[in-house]
Amino acid sequence: EAGxxxxxxxxxxxxxxxxxFWCNPISGHATLYWYQQILGQGPKxxxxxxxxxxxxxSQLPKDRFSAERLKGVDSTLKIQPAKLEDSAVYLCASRGGxxxxxxxxxxLTVT
Amino acid sequence: xxxxxxLGSHVSVSEGALVLLRCNYSSSVPPYLFWYVQxxxxxxxxxxxxxxxxxxxKGINGFEAEFKKSETSFHLTKxxxxxSDAAEYFCAVSVTGTGFQKLVFGTGTRLLVSP
Numbered sequence: 001e002a003g004x005x006x007x008x009x010x011x012x013x014x015x016x017x018x019x020x021f022w023c024n025p026i027s028g029h030a031t032l033y034w035y036q037q038i039l040g041q042g043p044k045x046x047x048x049x050x051x052x053x054x055x056x057x058s059q060l061p062k063d064r065f066s067a068e069r070l071k072g073v074d075s076t077l078k079i080q081p082a083k084l085e086d087s088a089v090y091l092c093a094s095r096g097g098x099x100x101x102x103x104x105x106x107x108l109t110v111t
Numbered sequence: 112x113x114x115x116x117x118l119g120s121h122v123s124v125s126e127g128a129l130v131l132l133r134c135n136y137s138s139s140v141p142p143y144l145f146w147y148v149q150x151x152x153x154x155x156x157x158x159x160x161x162x163x164x165x166x167x168x169k170g171i172n173g174f175e176a177e178f179k180k181s182e183t184s185f186h187l188t189k190x191x192x193x194x195s196d197a198a199e200y201f202c203a204v205s206v207t208g209t210g211f212q213k214l215v216f217g218t219g220t221r222l223l224v225s226p
Binding site for chain 2: 042099103
């Protein structure tokens with residue numbers, strides 16, 4: 001069974017630029033998550049989707065971050081404009097039962 | 112609010128020594144607890160989970176954890192460390208609400224294994 005796929009794996013941008021990340025969850029998983037992991041910290045939930053609807057986006061900085069999950073499968077997370085403090089690893093996960101399965105992440109560096 | 116606290120940002124052991132990584136939880140309801148491992152430049156991999164069945168949970172790679180309600184702890188152990196165990200380990204608690212379920216992670220413990 002294929003795991004959670006994410007791209008790109010690495011991205012370097014300048015502040016005030018925009019960036020987008022893509023995630024393809026495990027086939028059949030209705031629930032998809034985006035987490036932000038800042039260096040030296042545990043992952044922090046940004047947004048949760050159930051199929052193509054948002055369940056929880058209370059921790060998403062909506063002035064600059066947006067996410068969508070069209071057709072209830074793939075998802076994209078966008079940052080516009082990026083700030084220095086957005087440098088982090090962005091992890092996508094999908095849920096089967098009570099377990100969450102994580103992708104390899106996208107490491108974003110904002111200079 | 113449900114949360115977990117991991118004591119010790121770094122733990123160093125020698126190869127073959129006992130590994131003990133500490134996690135304490137805070138929850139007003141019976142918690143679902145998880146341990147994940149993260150190798151450099153990789154995502155998180157589930158080691159084991161506690162879902163209110165047996166209090167001693169066995170996971171992959173020889174790791175196990177014991178749920179102790181009286182101590183609000185869920186410490187991760189392995190009898191004999193291998194070099195390949197060097198990684199970051201995260202304890203997490205599942206938080207469930209109306210229509211949502213998410214993981215709240217601790218700050219992580221980096222395990223260093225020396226020859």
